[in-house]
Amino acid sequence: MANEIPDIVIGRLPVYLRALVRMAEDEDKITTSSHELGQRLGISSAQIRKDLSHFGEFGKQGTGYHINYLIEQLRQILHLDREWPVALIGAGSLGRALANYHGFRHRGFRIAWIFDNDPAKIGQVMGGLIVQPMAELAETIDRHAVQVAILAVPAAAAQEISDLLVQAGIRAILNYAPININVPSGIQVRYSDPVLQMQRMTYYLA
Amino acid sequence: MANEIPDIVIGRLPVYLRALVRMAEDEDKITTSSHELGQRLGISSAQIRKDLSHFGEFGKQGTGYHINYLIEQLRQILHLDREWPVALIGAGSLGRALANYHGFRHRGFRIAWIFDNDPAKIGQVMGGLIVQPMAELAETIDRHAVQVAILAVPAAAAQEISDLLVQAGIRAILNYAPININVPSGIQVRYSDPVLQMQRMTYYLA
Numbered sequence: 001m002a003n004e005i006p007d008i009v010i011g012r013l014p015v016y017l018r019a020l021v022r023m024a025e026d027e028d029k030i031t032t033s034s035h036e037l038g039q040r041l042g043i044s045s046a047q048i049r050k051d052l053s054h055f056g057e058f059g060k061q062g063t064g065y066h067i068n069y070l071i072e073q074l075r076q077i078l079h080l081d082r083e084w085p086v087a088l089i090g091a092g093s094l095g096r097a098l099a100n101y102h103g104f105r106h107r108g109f110r111i112a113w114i115f116d117n118d119p120a121k122i123g124q125v126m127g128g129l130i131v132q133p134m135a136e137l138a139e140t141i142d143r144h145a146v147q148v149a150i151l152a153v154p155a156a157a158a159q160e161i162s163d164l165l166v167q168a169g170i171r172a173i174l175n176y177a178p179i180n181i182n183v184p185s186g187i188q189v190r191y192s193d194p195v196l197q198m199q200r201m202t203y204y205l206a
Numbered sequence: 207m208a209n210e211i212p213d214i215v216i217g218r219l220p221v222y223l224r225a226l227v228r229m230a231e232d233e234d235k236i237t238t239s240s241h242e243l244g245q246r247l248g249i250s251s252a253q254i255r256k257d258l259s260h261f262g263e264f265g266k267q268g269t270g271y272h273i274n275y276l277i278e279q280l281r282q283i284l285h286l287d288r289e290w291p292v293a294l295i296g297a298g299s300l301g302r303a304l305a306n307y308h309g310f311r312h313r314g315f316r317i318a319w320i321f322d323n324d325p326a327k328i329g330q331v332m333g334g335l336i337v338q339p340m341a342e343l344a345e346t347i348d349r350h351a352v353q354v355a356i357l358a359v360p361a362a363a364a365q366e367i368s369d370l371l372v373q374a375g376i377r378a379i380l381n382y383a384p385i386n387i388n389v390p391s392g393i394q395v396r397y398s399d400p401v402l403q404m405q406r407m408t409y410y411l412a
Contacts, residue, residue, distance in 0.1 A: 007406075014405035018384060022361070041386050079408040086404075097303035098400070103384055107401045108408065147411055148404060155228070172407035174400055178224060178309055180247050188410050190403035194304070194380055195313045197396035198292075198354060199220035200213075201378035202285040202314065204394050205353055 005054045017074040024067045033064035080108035090152030091116035091131045099127030141168035148172045155179040211260045218257055223280040230273045239270035286314035296358030297322035297337045305333030347374035354378045361385040
């Protein structure tokens with residue numbers, strides 16, 4: 001059953017997908033192997049085959065994987081065979097960079113709204129969107145059945161806004177605020193804090 | 207021995223450190239317990255005790271952890287009892303946001319240089335730093351013995367610049383380019399791609 005697959009396996013699927021799309025679109029490759037994919041990603045070919053075997057039989061002994069077919073399958077598995085509208089909360093310098101980031105498109109996401117509570121930012125245009133007041137947040141999420149949000153607010157505001165988001169119907173939050181947030185079970189949260197990543201690396205430096 | 211500790215354990219130490227600093231600085235707490243810390247982080251208290259036991263005996267039965275002492279120990283373990291100067295490569299909208307991000311300070315890092323190859327960006331001021339030409343990169347890294355770099359360049363340029371960085375002496379790279387890069391063994395790489403995180407969550411959404 002889908003819910004028995006370890007989350008660490010799920011976490012590798014987007015990495016495979018990203019590499020496969022690069023092979024198909026930038027290198028015009030038609031087929032690949034778990035060996036080739038593994039070499040690019042620094043992951044063993046056995047691990048890749050095992051991960052994919054949770055979901056079906058995608059490759060053939062000898063010919064390997066048909067890249068476009070595997071891309072299509074991974075997109076279905078990850079529910080990327082649609083475009084998820086995303087609510088971005090926070091129109092500071094990080095919010096602005098995210099609003100202008102072109103990497104969401106064609107990968108399943110589109111930032112559709114930006115919210116902030118700073119009167120100086122409300123009404124500004126970022127990435128082609130007008131910054132909306134926080135007072136509009138709940139109704140917008142509810143009306144459009146938005147499920148995915150990006151939190152780019154200061155740490156002190158993150159929990160309160162996260163509560164608002166969940167109450168309004170958000171089910172997945174990418175949190176850029178450097179603080180852990182508590183959400184009800186069943187709500188997805190992922191974190192992005194560059195300092196955590198860097199601190200994990202300096203452990204290994206003399 | 208230090209190098210036998212699983213990297214997943216190392217990856218949790220910065221999360222513990224971040225929560226402890228918040229307790230000490232924002233909440234004026236003096237002591238905590240693995241239970242309290244675990245509740246905040248959604249990690250079991252047993253896991254926290256096990257992770258920390260790799261490095262010593264930091265808590266006492268009954269009184270728990272002295273927060274400032276544990277902070278100090280974690281900073282030593284992660285080599286954050288110093289400030290790492292960081293070279294930022296890429297002065298686009300992400301690079302600009304990173305240059306202006308105040309979250310590095312007091313957490314062990316300081317962006318000390320920004321490089322770009324775009325003549326329109328070279329000479330601009332970002333986060334108080336003047337954008338330097340890429341031609342200066344290798345000499346700067348070598349002269350100042352810089353070990354940590356942040357890569358905020360387009361995917362197509364990431365591998366080439368990563369090779370340059372490693373050759374110049376960089377030993378840890380936080381890569382924002384949405385592509386896996388290959389580095390020699392012993393060089394640390396961590397990734398930050400918001401789309402990967404979001405795709406990992408949509409798997410769980412209906």
